[in-house]
Amino acid sequence: MKINFWLNGAKKEAEISPDTMLLEFLRSLGCYSVKRGCETANCGLCTVLVEEKPVLSCSVLAARIDGKKVMTMEGLQEESEEFGSFLANEGAEQCGFCNPGFIMNVIAMTRELEDPTEDDIKEYLAGNLCRCSGFVGQTRSILKYLEFKKNKSEGSKDQEKEVQA
Known part of the structure; x- marks a missing residue:
């Protein structure tokens, strides 16, 4: 069967x-960032974003992405590296x-929830x-990352106000 989809921003047909x-x-x-772990939808290693929502790719047929946008870590390098540095700084990456x-779930969470609590x-x-x-x-790294993003966003809003004034 033929499917059409977007993978990391590029139109594809397969x-x-x-x-x-x-x-x-x-x-x-x-897309080797998509890992095989449990293959029973219990570990989260295979998480990708389909239409901006986290999906466990081990439990979804590829046919389900027909006409949809799929993002893997390969397509989110800047955000992945930014958050990854917070994981490393907190000693939360262990084996990696x-x-x-x-990381894919954290990115999805930051896009979905405005100001998440612990x-x-x-x-x-x-x-x-x-x-x-x-x-x-990991929790510590997420909280610090959220604070960083909030400060970064507020800083850009302040700069925008100065330019308009």
Whole structure:
């Protein structure tokens, strides 16, 4: 079957088998940030954004992206690197295997929730599994990243007001 979709901002067309899983399909296109973990939709390693919403690609057929926009970490390099530096600074990356799925969910969360509380963060990221840490460093890194983004946004608004004045 033929599908048309956007991958990381680029229009694509592909011929796929109806039973192809999105995880396998994206990896075949060179999106290696999409990791295989549990293959039971329990760990979050395979998270991608479909129409701006986090989706577990191990449990979605590739045919479901027909006509849709898909983003992987390869398409979100700037945001991924920015948040990734906060993870590293807090010592929260340990082995790093879960980072791509975790980062994709954090990016989705920052786009969906305006000012998430610590409880909101925990609830939003409940499906991400990390066997190395107790999530304390990761939570700390998210809170610092959110504060950084807020200050950055307020700074650009202040600059905009100065230019208009």
